[in-house]
Amino acid sequence: MAYRQNHDPYYAQQQPQRQASQPYQQQDQYYEAPQQPMRQHTQPYQQPASQQYHQEQPYQQQQHDPYYNQGGHAVTTDYSSTGHDAGWDGKSYQDSYAGSQVHLNPDPYGSQRPGMPYQQSSGYGSQYSAVHEKMMKRRSVRQVELFQGNLVLDMQVPSNIVPAGKANIEEFSKMRYTAATCDPDDFMRSKYSLRPFLYNRQTELFIVMTMYNEDEVLFCRTMNAVIKNVAHLCGRDRSKTWGPEGWKKVVVCVVSDGRSKVNKRTLQVLSLMGVYQDGIAKDTVGGKDVTAHIFEYTTSVIATANGEVSQGTCPVQVLFCLKEQNKKKLNSHRWFFNAFGPLIKPNVCILLDVGTKPTGTSIYELWKCFDKHSNVGGACGEICVDTGRGCSLLLTSPLAASQNFEYKMSNVLDKPLESVFGYISVLPGAFSAYRYRALLNGPDGKGPLASYFKGEAMHGGGVASAGLFERNMYLAEDRILCFEIVTKKREGWILKYVKSAKASTDVPTSVAEFISQRRRWLNGSLFASIHATVFWFRIWSSGQNFFRKIFLQIEFIYNAIQLVFTWTSLANFYLAFFFLVGSATSDTATDAFNFLSKGAGKEVFEIFLKLYIALLFVVTVCSLGNRPQGSKFIYISAIVLFGLCNAITLWCAAYTVYLSVSQLTLNDWKHIGTVIETNATFRDIVISLLATYGLYFISSFMHMEPWHMFTSFIQYMFFLPSYVNILMMYAMCNLHDVTWGTKGDNGAAKDLGGAKKVKGDDGKGDDGGGDPDGAALRIPPPEQKEHRDAATKQTDHDRNSRTNVVLAWVGTNMLMIVAFTSTAFNNFVAQYVQKSGDSTFNPYLQFLFFALAGLSAVRFTGSFLYLIFRLVGL
Incomplete structure (x- = not known):
């Protein structure tokens, strides 16, 4: 055990002071952190008189989490740069969860004290060099209590990140890390929890920012715009919903597609905000592969792309989900909707791509549309081309200028027309919003979200029987989602265009990138339009009023004519x-x-x-x-x-x-x-x-x-x-x-270290023996016809x-x-x-x-x- 006087809120000076001559008795939890020159075995261990040890206090989550359980233990191995760990003060290291505390031994060679066996750290060897120890990363082994078999850690954030006067508030002083080992659909069933759920907060807006390998410039562009929108919500002091405490009703979720693909400089920006810490994530927990690393922190920091930080006008609840594997954007949305959504239970979900910059009031304008019209199931704003400073991009790139005209005319003619009818064929995934209740599936498991995520199984090989038409149709998953919402049985949802909600985005400026982007757009939209045209009759069971059904029928006829002209x-x-x-x-x-x-x-x-x-x-x-x-x-x-x-x-x-x-x-x-x-x-x-x-x-x-x-x-x-x-x-x-344009491999890197359960292994293996006499070779093999494997046939x-x-x-x-x-x-x-x-x-x-x-x-x-x-x- 070790000492937490400086950081443990439950610390109580109740135990007698240990004498210097008293041998140090380390219990089940231990750290090995070779940093200092080796102390002689004959030198007695001197504990500073100012530090006292005490009995462990239960973690306060026990009072809030309905799933609380004193689960098993796990031994974790951490690699982090010396002197840069959050909460490290040279004396103690706090890592609390579910009644357990993890301590860093103030004596870096305490494992070599008299009466205690030497614990060798892999990677260092039996002999230590003080010079090499300063250059290498510290390896620390600790035993923590699992929560329902899940690894969850609360990590102290640097003091300069914590807002003034809030050092004793957990969500501002500690970052929460969760190693998820389940599929997104099983997140709630696996008894994982999130801070807004534990704090019993009603979330009005749940904002997701999806990214792949976007750099820090694009990330800061979107994140800072979102923070500005949250500040605008908090500034609406006359609103019944918003006001100074409005930030508690907003959760910003950042989902990164693939740990090995994420931009390292973007991670540095997240670290400056207190949302991410390096060196605490794990590859495995209890023998199960980690599928996502979830970091939670309520930050007040605004970081720029060049590393400058400042305190914002209001806090923002940030949830950073770093997926272990690169499984595409649709899988990122499945984490958002199916994993976090049932716990958060938001009213409205906002979808953003990293690189898209909403204006300062755009998110409020989208939310107001849902608040004003109870039958609105989805809405989108105006996406315009980021033309650069002084519209310089229009002068230097004719391709960007042509896309600017295309985007503008779509927002001037097409989106308003479809909004009047009540069915917008596509709400752009880069900037759109949905009422969470309108997305939910029915008791039979069928519904908008089920159809939306059906394409992930198809393109991942999960539905081998799906034909080429169906798989191309589900490339335009956002079009399928819009059709499913409007035709949802007996609910009467409509889709609207909100002109006052604007967001700018980057467009391809090279011909090759432009053609590759439009390939998926065109194929998906063509087959999704055919699907919607064929199943036009579903609008008559959608629960709309009679006049709305007539309008929708006219729109489907118009879309069918447009489809014919597209084909020819x-x-x-x-x-x-x-x-x-x-x-x-x-x-x-x-x-x-x-x-x-x-x-x-x-x-x-x-x-x-x-x-x-x-x-x-x-x-x-x-x-x-x-x-x-x-x-x-x-x-x-x-x-x-x-x-x-x-x-x-x-x-x-x-x-x-x-x-x-x-x-x-x-x-x-x-x-x-x-x-x-x-x-x-x-x-x-x-x-x-x-x-x-x-x-x-x-x-x-x-x-x-x-x-x-x-x-x-x-x-x-x-x-x-x-x-x-x-x-x-x-x-x-x-x-x-x-x-879907997945770049690179989809495998896990397996370079973080694992968290292993401290239990005995009763499994037995065979000796691998076989028949060495070669009798099987004397029998000629039967003639075999050449067969194509399933992948080749497909x-x-x-x-x-x-x-x-x-x-x-x-x-x-x-x-x-x-x-x-x-x-x-x-x-x-x-x-x-x-x-x-x-x-x-x-x-x-x-x-x-x-x-x-x-x-x-x-x-x-x-x-x-x-x-x-x-x-x-x-």
């Missing part, structure tokens, strides 16, 4: 290029390229038509065999050439409109309705362009966010054909790749399914191209033109233009209604 987008882009450029260069009198030379349009058209087809062939070949990282030059070249083709298409369309408008007289403008009926070119092209790009401008100004139209519109138009011809082609050709089946889908997709688009560019179609058009006299008639272009105009009108109407409803508070 390859053909639509080519045919638009073929007809627009062809019609603008067919007559030398109106040649769109007559500025080059008279009649040069036909040659230009033929060159770029063949170039377009060649690019499709090249992209298809590269998508089937090459990673984007290995074919950067080819993909970049294809993007540039596709952008040039689109520029020519827009030029021809604008030139055709110019010719049509220039022929109109003043009297024609007074009777514009008659012109629209008689002038097919004006009607088809002008109206469709205004209905698409014109509505972009109008809706952007309507939402008071027009700046992307001036900074990112041109870049988006340049990349637009690549979104279809390159991203769609690569995604479809890689349907067999249903991985791979072959996936690739064959990929081939069938690609053939169906390419075949459908090629059939459209052949049909509308065939001689029969041209003859039909020529006969109609001869009878009607309308030389601009083209049934395909008319259908395409009117369909696009109709879809744009629906989007604009939904966006306008969203602003109206928002204005009146609905």
